[in-house]
Amino acid sequence: MQITKRTGEKQDFNKQRIVEAIQKAGGTDKIAEKVANRIQEKLINNEIEPSVVNIEKNVVLLLIENKNKDIALSYEGYRAIQEYKRNKELRSEFYNILTKPNRENANKNSYLISTKKGHILDSFIQNEMLTHVLPRKLADAHIDNKMKFHDLADRYFGSINCCLFDMKNVIDNNPVINGLLYDDADSIEAYLGVLSDVLLEASSQEYGGFTINEIDHVLEDVLEKSYEKSITYYKNQLGDKVDEETIKDLAMKFVERAFRKRWNGIETRLNSISNSNMQVPFETIAFGNRTSFWAKFVTRIILETRLKGCGKLHQTAIFPKIVFFYRDEIHGEGGINEDLYNLAIKCRSKRNYPDFLSLDEGYCGEIWKKYGYALAPMGRI
Structure with a gap:
């Protein structure tokens, strides 16, 4: 019996x-x-x-x-x-969590009360997983360090790991966060504000990495629209007082200022504000494969922002992890994106990132050649 x-x-x-x-x-x-x-x-x-x-x-x-x-x-x-x-x-x-720093996850500041609460919950759920949920053989193997369940407590809630997020589709179709339907993001300031909110909220509903693929493509349309709106604005304000080239120059300077300021704000936020998982999001963004004027504009400013450094002391930002797609056709000598490749090398030499991912070789190269899709790491479809 x-x-x-x-x-x-x-x-x-x-x-x-x-x-x-x-x-x-x-x-x-x-x-x-x-x-x-x-x-x-x-x-x-x-x-x-x-x-x-x-x-x-x-x-x-x-x-x-x-x-x-x-x-x-x-x-x-x-x-x-x-x-x-x-x-x-x-x-x-539990007592050790309250009195000693926990260095298991470098993305979590274990001195914060909110993080301590989360660590205690994780400990309780891990105990539940090991005593009642996992098969005994697997639980014993985890305890004896013969195998390791990464983010064990998160598995209890049935959440996913490492999401390759379709940010453009979400923002363009008005996201809903906590029951609030967002208004149309019809300017670069509004668009990046929504992007930041969605990133923090969506990354809280999973664990591990969170990737926005081809962010140059995600942002190129809204930048172009912002530029066109700026031209209309300056024409209405200045009328015939200045020529069309001056209007275009003013509009371009406005869009660049707005984008630099907002992107710098996002980078600062991603290195300082924790999501509800008690950690700064392990965020990856990938770019460099698009060749339109506005896609190149996005890539250039993201790299220049990283080169400048984060905060008052110009520290090297940890997040987002940035990945540069490389194709010899467009980044090699004489290629349309050769200038961006050289800027990426300069950024890499000073700020650790970007990582370079070839679309000519390896698995990602196979995906590109077969489907025309640039596949970023740390995320799954």
């Missing part, structure tokens, strides 16, 4: 365990045998569920029925001690 342990593991029923537990609680051999035999009968007759928890509850009830209240109370105390021993390690971990 098999019973279910607290961990969910099955084991053979052993009546002697009940006898010994009642004896330790002060029960005589006669009382212990009587109660243990009755529990065995109940199990055989399917009167109680075959689990450790239900067996212990029924032991207490039978002791009380047989007018052994003191023994029942003592048995309950014995159970409480055993439960205390089982939970002592978990409580100790």
Whole structure:
């Protein structure tokens, strides 16, 4: 006859365990045998569920029925001690989280109260995963470091890992965040504001990396529209006072100023503000494969922003991780994007990023040649 342990593991029923537990609680051999035999009968007759928890509850009830209240109370105390021993390690971990920095994830600032709360929840859920959810063999392998479940607690909630996010489709079709339908993002300032909100919220609903692919393509249309709106604005304001080239120059300077300021703000935010996963989003952006004027404009300013550095001290930004798509056809000598490739090399030499990803070779090269799709890392479709 098999019973279910607290961990969910099955084991053979052993009546002697009940006898010994009642004896330790002060029960005589006669009382212990009587109660243990009755529990065995109940199990055989399917009167109680075959689990450790239900067996212990029924032991207490039978002791009380047989007018052994003191023994029942003592048995309950014995159970409480055993439960205390089982939970002592978990409580100790909670205490360590409250008093010591946790360096398991460099993206999480373990000195913040919100992060401490999250770490305690993670510890509780990890314990639940290892005792009740994962098959015993897998849980033991994780505990013994024979294998490792990355972000174990997050698996409990059924969330996904490493999302390759279709940011353009989401923003162009008005995202809904916490029940609020966003208005049309018809300027670069509004568009990047929505992008930042969506990034922080969407990255909170998964764990691991979060990738915006071909951000030069994501932003090129809205930049062009902002430029056209700026031309209309300056024409209305200045009329015939200046020529058309001056109008275009003013519009271009406005769009570039606005984009630089907003992108610098996003980069600062991504290195300082945590999402609801208690971490700065592990964000990757990829670009460099598009050749339109506005796509190249996006790539140039993102690289120049990274070169400048983040914040007042011009520190090297960690996020977003930036990836430069390379194709010899457009980035090699005389190619239309050769200037951007040279700028990317300069940025790499000073600020660690971008990483370079070939669309001529390897798996990503195969995808590009077969489908015409530039596939960024740290995200899955």
